[in-house]
Amino acid sequence: MDVMLMMSIYVFVLAIFVGFEVISKVPPLLHTPLMSGSNAISGITLVGSLIAAGEGHGGISVILGMIAVIVATINVIGGFMVTDRMLGMFKKDTTKPAK
Amino acid sequence: MNVLSAIAYLVAAVLFIMGLKLLSSPKTARRGNMLGALGMLIAVVVTLTDQVIIDFTYIVVGLVVGGAIGAFLARKVQMTSMPQMVGLLNGFGGAASALVAYAEYMRFAAGGPDMAIHAWIALILSLLIGTVTLTGSVIAAAKLQGVMTSAPILYPFQKQINALMLVAVLVMGSFFIMDPSLWYLLPIIVFVSAVLGVTSVIPIGGADMPVVISLLNSYSGMAAAATGFVLGNNVLIVSGTLVGASGIILTDIMCKAMNRSLANVLFAGVGAEYEAGATTSEQRTVVRYTADDAAFILENAQSVIIVPGYGLAVAQAQHVLQEMVNILHAKGIDARYAIHPVAGRMPGHMNVLLAEANAPYDILLEMDQINDDFKNTDVALVLGANDVVNPAARYKKESPLYGMPILNVDHARTVMVCKRSLNPGFAGEDNELFYDKKTMMVFGDAKATITKLVQLLKK
Incomplete structure (x- = not known):
């Protein structure tokens, strides 16, 4: 097993723990924005798509890359924008009578 | 991968984690989302400078087309x-x-x-x-x-x-x-x-x-x-x-x-192995009330907890409901929402729908936060919810609901249920809450009933 792979597995396992730690602190109030926002983050595949679309080898791999760029960009732009739109609606009360 | 892009990717990953962390509070959540987007931007820009990329034609086409579709969807989609x-x-x-x-x-x-x-x-x-x-x-x-x-x-x-x-x-x-x-x-x-x-x-x-x-x-x-x-x-x-x-x-x-x-x-498959309708045979009576009765009770309450179900949101009744809550607040009545985790079609969905109707998030309470408060509450108002308030979940072992966490609306002094009919919920289990002595059944369309209540309370 090469060093690169071992490092990737380290990263993978540690990310699992970070993920569970960070996400379990998000309250149910924000679970929908959490889903759309984390969804946008999973659009990070865009990075891979860009390389596939831009390598200039021509042929099918570039076309696949371009389609990948399109769907990944929909995922990223759509995800972050809709999350922002939703979070903009969450406001604190200013009128509620003090108890 | 050169050193610069490796560092940039690390920065992006850190920004993603920080962004998710800020999502744990509604005060910081929007900033968190921005951090995530910033991380993505950094990752994309650094990738574009990579020497492997020699042809930008397909990339630009992809980014423009995808970006336009994504932005369009994000702006146009309805919260439901x-x-x-x-x-x-x-x-x-x-x-x-x-x-x-x-x-x-x-x-x-x-x-x-x-x-x-x-x-x-x-x-x-x-x-x-x-x-x-x-x-x-x-x-x-x-x-x-x-x-x-x-x-x-x-x-x-x-x-x-x-x-x-x-x-x-x-x-x-x-x-x-x-x-x-x-x-x-x-x-x-x-x-x-x-x-x-x-x-x-x-x-x-x-x-x-x-x-x-x-x-x-x-x-x-x-x-x-x-x-x-x-x-x-x-x-x-x-x-x-x-x-x-x-x-x-x-x-x-x-x-x-x-x-x-x-x-x-x-x-x-839903309820595939459960025989629905087996429990609805016996005839029981419910007490019917009108919107006028309901308005009277609400006006004289000190505390109200509202339990919204998904049907309410489908009818787009959350706006008029929040109007009612504002009236109650103006009268000095403590009105809050109790949100069951499955009150919607995705996690947290009901909160977004109520936030859209300008319901402030500090009166949107999750089940664990509010369940103990029902016993000190004058009125629990159930709107289009059924299975999530069915007490059978606590003791009726043969019920498909048995063991499901429910909202303790039956602990409130008065329970007000607004519903079209006595039909059981998804689980097919008849709801005994409707037959309880302290339950007021107000039959009718939720939106029409709340609109009526708003008019009556305004007087």
Whole structure:
């Protein structure tokens, strides 16, 4: 097993723990924005798509890359924008009578 | 990968984690989302400066087309349609991962560098998970949108056939890993995975969609992580894994709130093995009230807890409901919302719908926060919710609801239920709450009733 792979597995396992730690602190109030926002983050595949679309080898791999760029960009732009739109609606009360 | 881009990817990953961390409070959540977007921007810009890229034509076309579609969807989508939207976005994410994996194979086939065995394994997983996410999400979105029936579609040997397809993909994948020159196996793997995505979601009913959407959310992350292993790119691995973990946590929360195991949701179909209607035989009487009675009781209460169900949001009644809450607040009455985890079509959905109606988030309380308060509350107002307030969940062992966490509305001094009819909820279990002496049944359309209440309370 090469060093690169071992490092990737380290990263993978540690990310699992970070993920569970960070996400379990998000309250149910924000679970929908959490889903759309984390969804946008999973659009990070865009990075891979860009390389596939831009390598200039021509042929099918570039076309696949371009389609990948399109769907990944929909995922990223759509995800972050809709999350922002939703979070903009969450406001604190200013009128509620003090108890 | 050079040092600069490696550092930039690390910065992006850190920004993603910080962004998710800030999502834990509504005060900082918007900033958190911005940090995530910033991380993405950094990752994309650095990738574009990579020397591997020599032709920007397809990239620009892809970014412009995808960006326009994404922005359009994000602006136009209605809050009630958010589950479909997130479902579709999951699907696109899965598709992108599978496509990148396939393109990576094409590069190898065209004389690219050799790939290590773990990259081949990850490539097969990426194709499988990514494609299942795509077709499964499309079906889930179609069900939620009402394009296809939301009822479970069942046929004989469904589970067995699905299992067989999964095994077939894994076997073909193994052959491919042993001999990557067998190029024709990949399209077959993609095709079978696509069918598997469809056939695993069609037996799942509309009410179980929160679980499916959460699970597909997790899949889209796992597909990205697998693609990260194919490309040897750690930022993909980190981000994909974060999303995978997030989806798993939400899936688990939804399953617990619905009192079902994940296996039960995925394989059983809703209520398929439960004989509904068996409990509704005996004749019992309920006490009917009018909106005038309800308005009188509300006006004289000191504290009110409102339990909204999804039907309320479908009728777009949350706006007039919040108007009523504002009137109650103006009268010095403490009115709050109690939100059950499954009061919507995806995790947290009801909160978004109420936030859209300008309900301040500090009166939107989750079950654990508010359940002990019912006993000190004058009126619990149940609007379009049923199973989540059914006391049978506490003691009736033969009920499909047994063990499900419910809102303790029956502990309030008065229970007001606004409903069209006495029909049981999804689980088919008659609700004894309706026959309780302290329960006031106000029959009718929720929106019409609340509108009437608003008029009466304004006087």
